[in-house]
Amino acid sequence: MKTTLVALLLLALFVASCEAVTRGAFKTCDQNSFCKRNRHYADQVAHLQSFSNPYEVTKVSIGKGEASVSIVKSVPKAKSVPLSLKLSVLASGGVRVTLDEPNRAKINNVVSSKRYDASHWAFNGEPAIDTSAQITDYEHTIEAIYGDKTKAVLNKKTLQLDVYRNDKLEVSVNKRHLLNMEHLRSESDNDKHLSSYEIADGMFKEEFGGHPDSKPKGPESVALDFEFPGYNHVYGIPEHADRLSLRSTRGRSEGDHTEPYRLYNVDILEYETDSPMPMYGAIPFLQARKPGSSAGVFWVNAADTYIDIQKEASHTDTHWISESGTLDFIVFVGKTPEDIVTQYGSITGFTTLPPISATAYHQCRWNYNTQDDVLEVHANFDKYDIPYDTIWLDVEYTQAKKYFTWNRDVFPDPGYMLGQLDKTCRKLTVIIDPHIKLEEGYKVYDALKQKGLYVKSNSGDAYEGDCWPGKSVWIDTTNPAAAEFWKSMHAKEPQGIAAEADNMFFWNDMNEPSVFNGPETSILRDTVHYGGYENRDVHNAFGMSMINATFAALTARNPAVRPFILTRSFFSGTQRTAAMWTGDNEASWEYLQIATPMVLTQNVAGMPFAGADVGGFFGNPAPELLTRWYQAGLFYPFFRAHAHIDTKRREPWLAEEEHIDYLRNAIRLRYQLLPSIYTAFRQASVSGAPILKPLFYVAPNNPDAYARDDSFFVGNTGLLVHPVVHEGATSVNMFIPDEEVYYDFHSSQLVHKKNDKGFELEYKANIDTIPILQRGGHIYARRDRIRRSSELMLMDPVTLVVNANSMWDAEGELYLDDGKGYGYKNGDFIHMKFNFDGQVLKASSLNPDPKSFDFVHKAIDIPIEKIIVNSPEMLTVGCTVRQAGRDWNPKYETKQIGATHQTIIHNPGLAVGLPWAMSFS
Numbered sequence: 001m002k003t004t005l006v007a008l009l010l011l012a013l014f015v016a017s018c019e020a021v022t023r024g025a026f027k028t029c030d031q032n033s034f035c036k037r038n039r040h041y042a043d044q045v046a047h048l049q050s051f052s053n054p055y056e057v058t059k060v061s062i063g064k065g066e067a068s069v070s071i072v073k074s075v076p077k078a079k080s081v082p083l084s085l086k087l088s089v090l091a092s093g094g095v096r097v098t099l100d101e102p103n104r105a106k107i108n109n110v111v112s113s114k115r116y117d118a119s120h121w122a123f124n125g126e127p128a129i130d131t132s133a134q135i136t137d138y139e140h141t142i143e144a145i146y147g148d149k150t151k152a153v154l155n156k157k158t159l160q161l162d163v164y165r166n167d168k169l170e171v172s173v174n175k176r177h178l179l180n181m182e183h184l185r186s187e188s189d190n191d192k193h194l195s196s197y198e199i200a201d202g203m204f205k206e207e208f209g210g211h212p213d214s215k216p217k218g219p220e221s222v223a224l225d226f227e228f229p230g231y232n233h234v235y236g237i238p239e240h241a242d243r244l245s246l247r248s249t250r251g252r253s254e255g256d257h258t259e260p261y262r263l264y265n266v267d268i269l270e271y272e273t274d275s276p277m278p279m280y281g282a283i284p285f286l287q288a289r290k291p292g293s294s295a296g297v298f299w300v301n302a303a304d305t306y307i308d309i310q311k312e313a314s315h316t317d318t319h320w321i322s323e324s325g326t327l328d329f330i331v332f333v334g335k336t337p338e339d340i341v342t343q344y345g346s347i348t349g350f351t352t353l354p355p356i357s358a359t360a361y362h363q364c365r366w367n368y369n370t371q372d373d374v375l376e377v378h379a380n381f382d383k384y385d386i387p388y389d390t391i392w393l394d395v396e397y398t399q400a401k402k403y404f405t406w407n408r409d410v411f412p413d414p415g416y417m418l419g420q421l422d423k424t425c426r427k428l429t430v431i432i433d434p435h436i437k438l439e440e441g442y443k444v445y446d447a448l449k450q451k452g453l454y455v456k457s458n459s460g461d462a463y464e465g466d467c468w469p470g471k472s473v474w475i476d477t478t479n480p481a482a483a484e485f486w487k488s489m490h491a492k493e494p495q496g497i498a499a500e501a502d503n504m505f506f507w508n509d510m511n512e513p514s515v516f517n518g519p520e521t522s523i524l525r526d527t528v529h530y531g532g533y534e535n536r537d538v539h540n541a542f543g544m545s546m547i548n549a550t551f552a553a554l555t556a557r558n559p560a561v562r563p564f565i566l567t568r569s570f571f572s573g574t575q576r577t578a579a580m581w582t583g584d585n586e587a588s589w590e591y592l593q594i595a596t597p598m599v600l601t602q603n604v605a606g607m608p609f610a611g612a613d614v615g616g617f618f619g620n621p622a623p624e625l626l627t628r629w630y631q632a633g634l635f636y637p638f639f640r641a642h643a644h645i646d647t648k649r650r651e652p653w654l655a656e657e658e659h660i661d662y663l664r665n666a667i668r669l670r671y672q673l674l675p676s677i678y679t680a681f682r683q684a685s686v687s688g689a690p691i692l693k694p695l696f697y698v699a700p701n702n703p704d705a706y707a708r709d710d711s712f713f714v715g716n717t718g719l720l721v722h723p724v725v726h727e728g729a730t731s732v733n734m735f736i737p738d739e740e741v742y743y744d745f746h747s748s749q750l751v752h753k754k755n756d757k758g759f760e761l762e763y764k765a766n767i768d769t770i771p772i773l774q775r776g777g778h779i780y781a782r783r784d785r786i787r788r789s790s791e792l793m794l795m796d797p798v799t800l801v802v803n804a805n806s807m808w809d810a811e812g813e814l815y816l817d818d819g820k821g822y823g824y825k826n827g828d829f830i831h832m833k834f835n836f837d838g839q840v841l842k843a844s845s846l847n848p849d850p851k852s853f854d855f856v857h858k859a860i861d862i863p864i865e866k867i868i869v870n871s872p873e874m875l876t877v878g879c880t881v882r883q884a885g886r887d888w889n890p891k892y893e894t895k896q897i898g899a900t901h902q903t904i905i906h907n908p909g910l911a912v913g914l915p916w917a918m919s920f921s
C-alpha cells in the first residue's frame with residue numbers, strides 16, 4: 001500500500017510536471033557552456049580580418065585508402081598539443097575523418113581521460129576501406145580520388161576539406177575555420193592560454209537547475225563547420241518536432257529558429273512543436289538536396305550536440321558542436337537522396353526486417369489493467385471485425401514497477417493469456433525500463449548491486465534517482481557484463497512464461513535515461529559508465545546500449561524468431577534492432593500535423609521504422625481528430641494507438657457509431673496494403689530505402705517538392721498520400737511533384753495527365769475519405785481478404801494493381817516470407833519483380849536461389865486472384881497468359897472510368913511465386 005502511494009505521488013508529480021513543462025527545464029545553447037563557447041568562437045572568427053589557423057600539419061603518411069596526418073594545435077603561451085588525424089575512404093562510399101587527442105594523461109582513477117569513440121555503437125562493424133582509392137600527398141594538399149568521379153581535397157595549411165563529385169564542389173568542411181578541439185588542460189592556468197576568440201565559461205564546472213556538473217576532465221568539446229554549396233535544403237538530424245526541411249537557427253529571418261537544433265536524449269514530456277529542442281533520440285546524420293545532387297554528413301558523436309544551420313542565397317552553412325568525444329565525421333556525396341542514405345546505412349546498418357506482425361496494427365494504452373481486460377479487448381477486435389496484431393502492456397502489469405515481475409493479482413496466468421492471443425497469431429508486447437527499483441530483495445536490484453552493474457555516481461557509488469518505481473538505480477548496459485546479465489533475465493522465464501512463448505515482444509521506454517529528479521529530466525553528466533567514461537560521453541548512445549542488450553537477449557532466448565523491440569531513445573545504428581516512436585504527443589491537431597514531418601525525417605535519416613502515438617498520448621481526441629489520426633497513422637511504418645493512463649478508453653469500437661466504420665476502414669486498409677508495406681520494409685532492410693518517401697525522393701530535381709512534408713509516397717508503390725490534418729477540413733490541396741500521370745486510389749479516375757510540375761489538385765475528402773493518388777509507372781500488391789491478424793493472411797491470394805504511366809510502362813515488386821523466422825536469410829522467400837511495357841506484363845523472380853523450405857513450398861502456389869490495370873490509353877484487345885510452359889486466355893473485363901481505361905483480369909490462374917507473362921494483344 002505504502003509503495004503504491006509513493007508511486008501514485010510520483011505519478012501525480014510527473015503528470016503535473018508534464019502539464020507544466022517549460023522550455024526552462026532544458027538548457028539553451030547559452031546555458032550549456034560548451035555550446036556557448038563554440039557559438040562565441042564562431043561569431044568571433046566570422047569577424048576576424050585574417051584568421052591564423054592554430055592547427056598545423058607536421059607529418060603525413062599515406063596508406064592504402066587512408067592517410068595519417070600528425071597535427072599540432074598551437075596554444076597561446078603554452079606548449080602545443082599533438083593531435084592525430086586520419087582520413088580514410090570507405091568502400092561503401094564516403095570519406096571519413098577522425099581527429100583525436102592521443103596523449104591525454106590519466107587525470108584520475110575513476111574517469112577515463114581518453115576521448116570517447118562512439119563509432120562502435122553506431123557502426124555495423126568496422127567499415128571496409130576502399131583500398132583502390134588513390135591518395136596522394138601533394139605539397140599543399142592531400143587528395144583522395146575514389147568512387148564515381150569523387151575527389152576529396154584536404155588543404156594542409158587551412159585544414160579545409162573539399163569534396164567534389166564530377167568536378168563540382170559538393171561539401172566544404174572547415175571553410176569558416178570553426179574547427180575546434182578543446183584540448184585537455186588544467187584549471188589553474190587555463191585563462192592564460194585562451195586565444196582572443198575563446199571564452200572560458202563553464203570549462204571546469206557548471207550548474208543547471210540546482211544540479212552541479214563537476215567536469216573532472218575540463219573542457220573537451222569538438223566543433224566543425226560544413227558548407228553545402230548550392231544547397232538550400234537540408235534534412236535529418238532527428239529527433240525534433242519540426243518540419244522536414246530544416247530551418248536556419250540564427251534567427252536572422254522570420255520563421256528561423258534562434259536556438260541550434262540540439263541532439264541530447266531527454267524525456268521531453270509534452271514537447272513543443274516547430275522546435276529545435278532536444279527529444280528522446282539522436283541521429284547526427286544530415287543530408288542535403290539540390291537539383292542533380294545530394295550530399296550528407298554523419299557526425300559520429302554520442303555526446304550532447306548542437307547544430308546551427310544558416311541558409312544563405314548560394315549555400316547552406318552548418319556548424320556542429322559536441323560536448324566531448326573524438327572528432328569523427330563522414331561526408332557522403334551522390335546523385336540521388338537514396339545514394340546518401342544507402343551509403344550511411346552501409347556503415348550504420350539497415351533496418352532489421354521485423355516480424356510481419358510488427359508491421360501491422362498495434363493496440364496499446366497505459367494500461368490494460370488486468371488479464372481479463374486484455375482478453376476482452378482482444379475479443380472485441382473480432383467482434384467488431386477489426387484486425388489487430390499486438391496488444392501492449394504498460395508499466396502497471398508489474399509488481400510495483402519492478403520489471404521482470406507480474407502483478408499476479410490482476411495477471412494471474414500470463415501463459416494462459418499469451419496462449420489465448422496466440423490462437424489467432426496475436427502478440428503481446430510488454431514494457432521493460434532501464435530503471436531498477438532500489439529495493440533489497442528484488443532480484444534484479446540485488447544482482448546489479450552484487451555485480452556493480454549499475455551506472456555509478458562520480459564518487460563510485462550507485463547513482464540513485466527517481467523514476468516510476470520511486471528510488472531507482474540504472475543498469476549500465478554499456479557494460480558487456482550487464483548486457484550478459486540482461487540476457488539471463490530474459491532467458492530464465494523472466495515473466496514466468498516458458499522461453500518458447502514466442503509471441504511476446506518488448507518495449508524499452510524511459511531509456512534516455514529519464515530521471516524525474518535529474519537535470520533536464522535525465523542523469524547527471526558526470527555519472528560514470530563502463531570503462532570509466534562519463535555519461536556526458538555516452539549519453540546519446542545509452543538507450544541504444546539497452547536496446548542492443550535486449551535484442552541480444554531475445555535472440556539468445558529464441559534464435560528462430562525475429563525479435564521486435566520498440567525504443568523511445570535511439571542513436572545512429574538503432575535501426576538494426578528496434579523501432580521508434582515519437583514519444584508523448586498530445587491529442588490535438590497540432591501534433592497530428594507535426595507527426596508526418598517527424599516520421600518522414602526518421603525515414604530520410606536511416607531509421608524508417610517509426611510512428612507516432614495514434615490519437616495522441618495526452619488528452620482525449622474528439623471523434624474527428626481520432627478518425628483523421630487513424631487515417632494518417634495507418635501509413636506510419638510503426639502503426640500503434642496509445643494513450644495516457646488518465647485518458648478515456650478509446651478502443652475503436654468505443655467511438656461514435658459512424659466513426660467506428662472509419663476507424664475500422666483505416667485499420668483494414670493497412671492490412672490490405674500489408675504485402676506492399678512489408679515489401680517496403682524488405683527494401684529498407686537491404687538498401688536503407690525510406691518506407692515513407694518524402695516527395696523530393698520521387699521528384700529529386702523539382703525544388704518545389706523539397707520542402708513538402710504534408711504528403712508522402714508509400715515505398716515504391718507510387719501511392720501518394722496526403723492525410724487530412726486540419727479540423728473541419730473536407731479537402732486538401734494535393735501537390736503533385738512531377739509530370740507523371742496519377743490515378744485516384746478510390747475511383748481509379750485519371751486525375752493528372754502530363755501537367756506542369758508543381759501541380760496542386762484540390763482533393764475532396766469528407767471524413768470517410770483518405771486522399772490517396774496512384775502514380776503512373778508503379779505496380780503494387782494488396783490482399784483484399786482481411787483476416788484477424790497479419791499471419792493469418794500469409795497464404796491468402798494476392799491482387800496486383802498496375803498503374804501505367806503515359807508511356808504505358810510500370811514496374812513493381814512483391815516480397816513474401818514466413819513473417820517471423822530467419823528462413824529468408826537462407827533463401828526461403830518469394831521476391832517477384834513485375835514489369836509492364838504496355839503490351840506485356842511480366843513477373844520474374846528476384847530470388848536468385850529460392851529454397852523450397854517451409855515457406856516457399858507452401859506459398860509458391862498462392863493464387864493471384866485479380867490483376868487491375870489502369871492506363872491512360874485503351875490497351876486490351878486480347879489477353880494471353882504463359883506460366884510454367886502453359887498458355888491460356890483468362891477472362892478479362894474492360895471499363896472506362898473517366899479518362900482511365902481499366903482492365904480487370906479475374907482469377908488469371910497464376911501462382912504468385914513463379915515467373916509468368918501476360919500479353920495484351
Ligand code: NOJ
Nearest residue numbers: 366394395509568583584
Ligand atoms: C512514457 C512513455 O512515453 C509512454 O508512452 C508510457 O505510456 C509511459 N512512459 C508509461 O510507461
